[in-house]
Amino acid sequence: MTGTVAGFKTSAVAAGIKARERLDLALIYSEKPAVACAVFTQNRFAAAPVLLSKKNLQESNHRVRALIVNSGNANAATGIDGMRRAEACVAAIAGALGCSPAEVLVSSTGVIGRPLASEAICNAIPALVQGLLPSNTELLARAIMTTDKVPKIASVTVGNARITGVAKGAGMIHPDMATMLSFIMTDAAIEREELESALHYAVDKSFNSISVDGDTSTNDMVAVLANGASGRVDPGEFREGLRQVCEQLAKAIVRDGEGATKFVELTVEGAPSDEAARLIGRTIARSPLVKTAIFGADPNWGRILAAVGNAGVPLQSDRVDIYIGDLNIVDGNLEEAREKLTQPEIRIRVILHSGSGFARVWTCDLTHEYISINADYTT
Amino acid sequence: MTGTVAGFKTSAVAAGIKARERLDLALIYSEKPAVACAVFTQNRFAAAPVLLSKKNLQESNHRVRALIVNSGNANAATGIDGMRRAEACVAAIAGALGCSPAEVLVSSTGVIGRPLASEAICNAIPALVQGLLPSNTELLARAIMTTDKVPKIASVTVGNARITGVAKGAGMIHPDMATMLSFIMTDAAIEREELESALHYAVDKSFNSISVDGDTSTNDMVAVLANGASGRVDPGEFREGLRQVCEQLAKAIVRDGEGATKFVELTVEGAPSDEAARLIGRTIARSPLVKTAIFGADPNWGRILAAVGNAGVPLQSDRVDIYIGDLNIVDGNLEEAREKLTQPEIRIRVILHSGSGFARVWTCDLTHEYISINADYTT
Numbered sequence: 001m002t003g004t005v006a007g008f009k010t011s012a013v014a015a016g017i018k019a020r021e022r023l024d025l026a027l028i029y030s031e032k033p034a035v036a037c038a039v040f041t042q043n044r045f046a047a048a049p050v051l052l053s054k055k056n057l058q059e060s061n062h063r064v065r066a067l068i069v070n071s072g073n074a075n076a077a078t079g080i081d082g083m084r085r086a087e088a089c090v091a092a093i094a095g096a097l098g099c100s101p102a103e104v105l106v107s108s109t110g111v112i113g114r115p116l117a118s119e120a121i122c123n124a125i126p127a128l129v130q131g132l133l134p135s136n137t138e139l140l141a142r143a144i145m146t147t148d149k150v151p152k153i154a155s156v157t158v159g160n161a162r163i164t165g166v167a168k169g170a171g172m173i174h175p176d177m178a179t180m181l182s183f184i185m186t187d188a189a190i191e192r193e194e195l196e197s198a199l200h201y202a203v204d205k206s207f208n209s210i211s212v213d214g215d216t217s218t219n220d221m222v223a224v225l226a227n228g229a230s231g232r233v234d235p236g237e238f239r240e241g242l243r244q245v246c247e248q249l250a251k252a253i254v255r256d257g258e259g260a261t262k263f264v265e266l267t268v269e270g271a272p273s274d275e276a277a278r279l280i281g282r283t284i285a286r287s288p289l290v291k292t293a294i295f296g297a298d299p300n301w302g303r304i305l306a307a308v309g310n311a312g313v314p315l316q317s318d319r320v321d322i323y324i325g326d327l328n329i330v331d332g333n334l335e336e337a338r339e340k341l342t343q344p345e346i347r348i349r350v351i352l353h354s355g356s357g358f359a360r361v362w363t364c365d366l367t368h369e370y371i372s373i374n375a376d377y378t379t
Numbered sequence: 380m381t382g383t384v385a386g387f388k389t390s391a392v393a394a395g396i397k398a399r400e401r402l403d404l405a406l407i408y409s410e411k412p413a414v415a416c417a418v419f420t421q422n423r424f425a426a427a428p429v430l431l432s433k434k435n436l437q438e439s440n441h442r443v444r445a446l447i448v449n450s451g452n453a454n455a456a457t458g459i460d461g462m463r464r465a466e467a468c469v470a471a472i473a474g475a476l477g478c479s480p481a482e483v484l485v486s487s488t489g490v491i492g493r494p495l496a497s498e499a500i501c502n503a504i505p506a507l508v509q510g511l512l513p514s515n516t517e518l519l520a521r522a523i524m525t526t527d528k529v530p531k532i533a534s535v536t537v538g539n540a541r542i543t544g545v546a547k548g549a550g551m552i553h554p555d556m557a558t559m560l561s562f563i564m565t566d567a568a569i570e571r572e573e574l575e576s577a578l579h580y581a582v583d584k585s586f587n588s589i590s591v592d593g594d595t596s597t598n599d600m601v602a603v604l605a606n607g608a609s610g611r612v613d614p615g616e617f618r619e620g621l622r623q624v625c626e627q628l629a630k631a632i633v634r635d636g637e638g639a640t641k642f643v644e645l646t647v648e649g650a651p652s653d654e655a656a657r658l659i660g661r662t663i664a665r666s667p668l669v670k671t672a673i674f675g676a677d678p679n680w681g682r683i684l685a686a687v688g689n690a691g692v693p694l695q696s697d698r699v700d701i702y703i704g705d706l707n708i709v710d711g712n713l714e715e716a717r718e719k720l721t722q723p724e725i726r727i728r729v730i731l732h733s734g735s736g737f738a739r740v741w742t743c744d745l746t747h748e749y750i751s752i753n754a755d756y757t758t
Contacts, residue, residue, distance in 0.1 A: 044688035045697070077684050079697065112681025113709070218685055288667070288745075289753055296754030302491025305456055306597055309423035318424070318458070330492070366667075368750050374668055375675030375746075 003155030007229035189228035259369030271357030299337030382534030568607030638748030650736030678716035
């Protein structure tokens with residue numbers, strides 16, 4: 001099977017958290033303790049599983065054996081009872097696997113503010129453990145889907161090692177369904193500090209570069225587990241491999257964006273700094289006016305310019321060039337630009353003539369379907 | 380006529396900037412020099428008329444005789460040529476009125492990046508000046524409309540004086556059409572410092588409290604002209620009167636929001652500070668997920684909670700209560716909440732239990748019609 005990572009097994013079952021017997025509970029198991037690092041949501045109301053995973057990472061000194069994740073319920077805004085339920089699930093899976101609870105990470109995604117059916121999860125654990133198979137990532141990716149239309153998996157080889165990840169997330173902004181989760185396994189042997197550094201680098205260039213609107217859900221989490229089964233690899237190559245996996249998953253999330261009909265790669269060039277370029281890129285990517293113009297194939301570059309001006313970044317030049325593909329639309333033929341905007345994949349370059357700062361951001365359009373998905377979804 | 384302000388005359392004509400002979404050029408004229416203050420867009424690419432009005436206010440030491448405004452073209456992103464055209468319009472109106480160019484404010488709203496038809500404006504100035512009538516605010520309000528469905532006028536009495544304002548703006552986010560303009564006349568006699576302070580107070584409590592998403596257009600401007608014709612008034616009463624006029628106009632903008640079907644008054648209570656409350660209120664009001672939930676009458680309070688958590692404000696309490704009308708929806712009956720969300724006017728209270736900070740924000744829902752207006756509008 002593509003993407004098999006030595007020493008890892010995965011499993012997924014329908015525990016009854018979602019309706020209609022859909023997969024909603026998954027397990028990643030490392031035969032040996034894996035070095036683990038994770039990045040978590042910055043949201044003030046981080047969910048119980050996020051808090052517990054942070055605590056367990058610390059207590060286990062980043063040595064992890066398992067990660068359990070459910071979809072259908074975020075276990076967020078659930079107070080002390082929510083934490084007890086997360087702990088009960090962790091204790092049950094630790095018991096079944098014969099490891100310490102601190103060696104288990106836990107993650108949830110779904111509706112906020114409902115009690116988690118932790119009994120149903122505990123009841124499903126024997127089947128979950130019995131179903132463990134080497135790297136069954138397709139089922140793992142499916143079990144974490146909420147409004148996703150497709151499972152998201154990416155895998156690369158680095159030396160003798162493999163890095164394979166799954167992700168969920170159906171759009172840039174979907175905090176109540178927990179915008180995005182990603183779990184990455186690797187059989188590379190890597191020190192914790194190297195892994196931590198590689199993860200932050202990779203997330204910055206990928207998940208933090210997709211159509212971000214500042215919205216982070218209560219449950220966002222990216223975790224990477226490295227069990228060393230395939231030996232040492234070059235840390236630089238590993239970092240680059242991890243970035244590739246994260247980029248593939250991040251782009252897959254944008255392509256599966258709620259209601260999205262177009263995928264946009266936006267680069268901001270000639271900014272005073274990379275940080276300024278990133279800020280401007282995000283401001284453009286979150287502008288409803290820019291996103292609706294792309295949906296309508298309207299080469300209304302004034303909207304992009306206004307978004308640049310709203311980012312609050314001082315610029316040395318008044319001149320801004322805006323390309324769609326290879327066409328400068330500030331001076332260009334608007335009919336030609338309109339034609340380019342009808343394509344499903346659009347490349348926009350914004351050139352600021354104010355330095356050498358650069359950023360790349362991926363985003364999608366804002367459509368009627370987005371409104372329908374989010375207005376008609378009922379709690 | 381309602382709202383007549385002593386010593387002011389206004390006029391409006393169709394100069395041919397907009398198609399189909401619609402009103403697109405208006406003039407406010409003060410028979411005596413008026414004390415004038417204004418607040419302008421923070422956008423990096425402030426339009427030529429904004430830059431010229433700032434300069435003229437400074438050069439005239441805030442003594443103003445006239446304000447000329449066109450709709451249909453923003454004269455933004457037009458470079459040196461745009462500034463020359465704005466100056467030509469100002470020189471022409473100053474000549475016709477017999478005042479100095481520095482005593483004229485100028486404002487534009489419409490599409491970005493097209494040369495302003497300043498010749499058409501200059502040609503229309505004789506008719507504009509000839510048409511001056513005492514406080515013809517209805518025509519004034521109509522002449523500055525772009526995607527607005529209704530003209531926006533507000534007026535209050537303070538002692539012997541009158542404060543009357545007009546505004547344009549059809550939604551919280553519409554930078555390429557120049558989100559919002561407001562022009563306010565008063566016959567109160569007031570010192571410049573008092574006027575400046577009252578304007579900032581009033582704008583803060585009104586235009587800066589409507590469904591703001593950080594987007595400011597290249598052309599935003601609120602100007603107030605005080606000609607003293609009705610004598611001194613109590614500065615505190617004046618400030619309050621100006622706030623009322625601004626609040627009425629700001630609410631009218633939200634009610635006329637692009638595609639809006641619901642008007643929402645959102646209060647944030649119990650925040651660590653008023654500033655924190657404002658930041659949280661804005662974060663909620665700009666959340667597409669909250670706005671689509673309101674459109675769909677979905678009492679999905681997790682979306683509001685996640686938006687609170689995204690504001691980046693440290694809170695002392697984990698407890699958040701969210702009321703729709705008088706119903707606490709965190710513990711409440713969701714069917715009852717759904718019913719309340721079907722109303723055209725909705726009051727939402729978010730109580731944070733973390734201090735005594737308070738803010739009020741007005742916003743509207745995000746609908747299919749918004750997407751249609753902004754995707755189908757073609758440059």
